[in-house]
Amino acid sequence: MTEQSATADQELPVIARFEVRRRSYLAPDGKVLRQLPAFAADADVLHSLYRGMVLTRTFDLKAVSLQRTGRLGTYAVSLGQEGVSVGVASAMREEDVIVPSYRDNGALLWRGMKMEEILLFWGGDERGNRSSGPAHDLPYCIPVGSQAPHAAGVAYAFFLRKQPRVAVCLFGDGATSKGDLWEAMNFAGVWKLPVIFVANNNQWAISVPLKLQTASETLAQKAIAAGFAGEQVDGNDVIAVHAAMADAIADARAGKGPRLIEALTYRLSDHTTADDAGRYRPAEEVQARWKEEPIARLRSYLVSQKVWGKSDEEELVADCQQRVEAAVERYLAVGPRAPETMFDYLYAELPKVYASQREQLKRSRQGRSDG
Amino acid sequence: MAEVTLVEAVTLALARAMDEDPNVVVLGEDVGVNGGVFRATAGLQQRFGADRVIDTPLAELLISGLCVGMATQGLKPVCEIQFMGFMYPCIDQLVNHASRMRTRTQGRLSCPMVLRTPYGAGIRAPEHHSESTEAMLAHIPGLRVVTPSSPERAYGLLLAAIRDPDPVVFLEPTRIYRAAKGNVEDDGEALPLDVAFILREGRDVTLISWGAMVKETSAAAEELAADGIDAEVIDLATLKPYDEDTVLSSVGKTGRCVIVHEAARTGGFGAEIAALIAERGLLSLLAPVVRVTGYDTIVPLPRLEQEYMPSVGRIVAAARNACQSG
Numbered sequence: 001m002t003e004q005s006a007t008a009d010q011e012l013p014v015i016a017r018f019e020v021r022r023r024s025y026l027a028p029d030g031k032v033l034r035q036l037p038a039f040a041a042d043a044d045v046l047h048s049l050y051r052g053m054v055l056t057r058t059f060d061l062k063a064v065s066l067q068r069t070g071r072l073g074t075y076a077v078s079l080g081q082e083g084v085s086v087g088v089a090s091a092m093r094e095e096d097v098i099v100p101s102y103r104d105n106g107a108l109l110w111r112g113m114k115m116e117e118i119l120l121f122w123g124g125d126e127r128g129n130r131s132s133g134p135a136h137d138l139p140y141c142i143p144v145g146s147q148a149p150h151a152a153g154v155a156y157a158f159f160l161r162k163q164p165r166v167a168v169c170l171f172g173d174g175a176t177s178k179g180d181l182w183e184a185m186n187f188a189g190v191w192k193l194p195v196i197f198v199a200n201n202n203q204w205a206i207s208v209p210l211k212l213q214t215a216s217e218t219l220a221q222k223a224i225a226a227g228f229a230g231e232q233v234d235g236n237d238v239i240a241v242h243a244a245m246a247d248a249i250a251d252a253r254a255g256k257g258p259r260l261i262e263a264l265t266y267r268l269s270d271h272t273t274a275d276d277a278g279r280y281r282p283a284e285e286v287q288a289r290w291k292e293e294p295i296a297r298l299r300s301y302l303v304s305q306k307v308w309g310k311s312d313e314e315e316l317v318a319d320c321q322q323r324v325e326a327a328v329e330r331y332l333a334v335g336p337r338a339p340e341t342m343f344d345y346l347y348a349e350l351p352k353v354y355a356s357q358r359e360q361l362k363r364s365r366q367g368r369s370d371g
Numbered sequence: 372m373a374e375v376t377l378v379e380a381v382t383l384a385l386a387r388a389m390d391e392d393p394n395v396v397v398l399g400e401d402v403g404v405n406g407g408v409f410r411a412t413a414g415l416q417q418r419f420g421a422d423r424v425i426d427t428p429l430a431e432l433l434i435s436g437l438c439v440g441m442a443t444q445g446l447k448p449v450c451e452i453q454f455m456g457f458m459y460p461c462i463d464q465l466v467n468h469a470s471r472m473r474t475r476t477q478g479r480l481s482c483p484m485v486l487r488t489p490y491g492a493g494i495r496a497p498e499h500h501s502e503s504t505e506a507m508l509a510h511i512p513g514l515r516v517v518t519p520s521s522p523e524r525a526y527g528l529l530l531a532a533i534r535d536p537d538p539v540v541f542l543e544p545t546r547i548y549r550a551a552k553g554n555v556e557d558d559g560e561a562l563p564l565d566v567a568f569i570l571r572e573g574r575d576v577t578l579i580s581w582g583a584m585v586k587e588t589s590a591a592a593e594e595l596a597a598d599g600i601d602a603e604v605i606d607l608a609t610l611k612p613y614d615e616d617t618v619l620s621s622v623g624k625t626g627r628c629v630i631v632h633e634a635a636r637t638g639g640f641g642a643e644i645a646a647l648i649a650e651r652g653l654l655s656l657l658a659p660v661v662r663v664t665g666y667d668t669i670v671p672l673p674r675l676e677q678e679y680m681p682s683v684g685r686i687v688a689a690a691r692n693a694c695q696s697g
Binding site: 097099126127129130131135136138139142143146148149150151152153154155156157158159160167179180183184186187190342344345346347348351352353354 | 396422423427428430432433435436437438439440441442443444445446448463464467468473474475476477478479480481512513535536537565612613614615616
């Protein structure tokens with residue numbers, strides 16, 4: 001019976017074929033795998049990508065130490081994924097809109113959000129999300145994948161107004177299991193919206209490895225059912241991420257519709273400062289992945305091209321540390337908020353009926369400080 | 372001025388809002404070519420184009436999430452969820468995003484969207500088409516929850532909801548979509564949100580309701596009048612934030628209060644009103660506050676749904692009882 005079906009199957013015509021390509025330029029040791037994209041000939045461009053990644057890592061490590069010493073709340077570290085964050089944001093224009101997850105610090109820094117603002121948000125204060133980045137950018141999204149429909153909505157606004165702008169949505173591999181992402185990609189495909197979906201495939205959704213997340217061979221192929229292309233890119237190769245994003249964004253800006261970019265990387269850190277990855281993944285695996293991380297990779301290439309040296313590195317490290325320390329000082333100097341300000345942005349105008357609750361809170365605070 | 376049904380008043384308000392503001396877009400399942408399963412968006416796509424009256428894929432989470440994204444960029448999306456029973460995938464977007472976008476960005480972004488959905492029992496619909504879960508929505512800080520009980524209020528309140536700078540859930544009582552008729556002037560005049568409407572003034576007992584049940588509540592007031600009981604009828608209209616002052620001043624005057632809603636009793640919005648009166652109006656009460664509500668059951672399929680919903684008789688009996696005390 002089975003054999004018969006198999007025979008019959010072979011006689012049926014193939015009506016569709018799909019393929020997914022993977023983009024990478026630099027091997028983990030920084031050796032060139034294939035001809036680099038044109039922008040990589042400009043050492044200034046590569047230096048700025050490198051600086052962006054080093055600043056992100058310096059900032060991240062400092063944020064963890066702030067959390068460990070009780071000066072920051074739970075924090076989502078992006079260690080090892082700086083290539084994705086920086087590669088994506090560096091391909092965007094100011095007027096584009098980023099729709100980030102909670103682990104995209106490098107991208108938000110690149111967009112102009114200040115380090116003290118990021119710290120303020122993770123330090124438990126909404127004022128951080130006011131952000132000095134573009135006012136139209138969306139804030140961190142915590143519920144996994146729920147930002148994907150926002151990106152489609154943002155892109156629809158550009159489409160309706162005929163603006164040459166692009167929405168870029170970042171999420172992790174875990175989000176690809178949610179309907180939210182599928183619904184957003186499906187709609188974006190129907191309307192050929194200017195939106196790029198970026199799956200930051202860091203292999204782990206807290207403790208759940210990719211193989212328990214999906215049986216799909218790639219995450220990139222999830223775009224195919226939505227009617228547009230998916231591309232896999234080495235997320236630890238910032239040149240590849242930037243190149244893939246630049247292509248996708250240019251096409252979207254030209255009205256050619258959405259794309260899904262799956263960036264392969266690895267979460268070298270715990271999920272957050274509240275997590276202990278040692279409970280669920282072997283140290284050897286992490287150790288091996290350290291050999292592929294994006295910063296050393298680009299540095300090896302830059303050094304091999306003789307456009308980066310020891311003194312450049314020392315200068316950069318010192319500069320990043322100084323900037324981070326200065327930002328931390330500004331963060332720690334932010335004064336407290338009056339408790340009743342929790343009402344201030346609830347509605348455009350606080351409904352009369354809640355004014356008494358606001359007053360009550362204000363009075364109870366005054367009572368405490370008086371007494 | 373023309374006599375229109377409640378659903379026609381919705382259409383008039385949508386058309387008016389789209390006409391006066393190019394940022395207003397309408398989206399949902401079957402809202403375009405088909406004009407909506409209840410015809411609430413009839414003719415809008417022909418008039419405003421398929422880009423502004425969007426037939427979306429069948430995906431409620433998407434529809435509400437699109438609204439959030441659109442609204443952050445200055446559009447004013449008005450989505451239709453075909454029935455309230457299908458809106459639960461939208462709760463994530465309402466709780467986690469729409470209601471808090473302004474707060475979590477400290478005013479940098481906002482979410483001026485309207486989610487419209489028909490709700491309530493009494494139209495002999497299949498399963499899942501008859502619930503009234505407005506109390507769940509009214510519990511969400513940062514939202515407005517509005518429900519009209521007449522064509523005039525449907526028109527004026529929907530216009531207000533669309534113009535409002537914050538997210539509004541607009542619940543349309545299915546049972547009176549066509550049963551309620553009224554003279555609506557399409558003059559672009561909005562009605563105030565957050566304000567309850569006193570539909571009938573009275574001295575003896577306050578009857579509070581909203582949505583479709585205002586019909587039975589008003590009928591009960593007429594029946595009570597024949598008995599010499601002078602009932603005041605309040606249509607709460609906006610459940611979030613609701614007009615506490617009008618409730619308290621009415622109960623302060625009458626000393627008696629009957630709250631009528633077709634949603635299940637426990638944790639229904641009537642409980643909130645009863646609690647308000649207990650906190651701030653207890654000393655003016657001449658009789659216990661009474662709730663006349665749906666039962667704490669699953670809303671039954673059509674053969675029993677009339678038994679489930681509060682009837683004029685139940686409301687009258689409750690009010691008479693209240694008037695016998697004190």
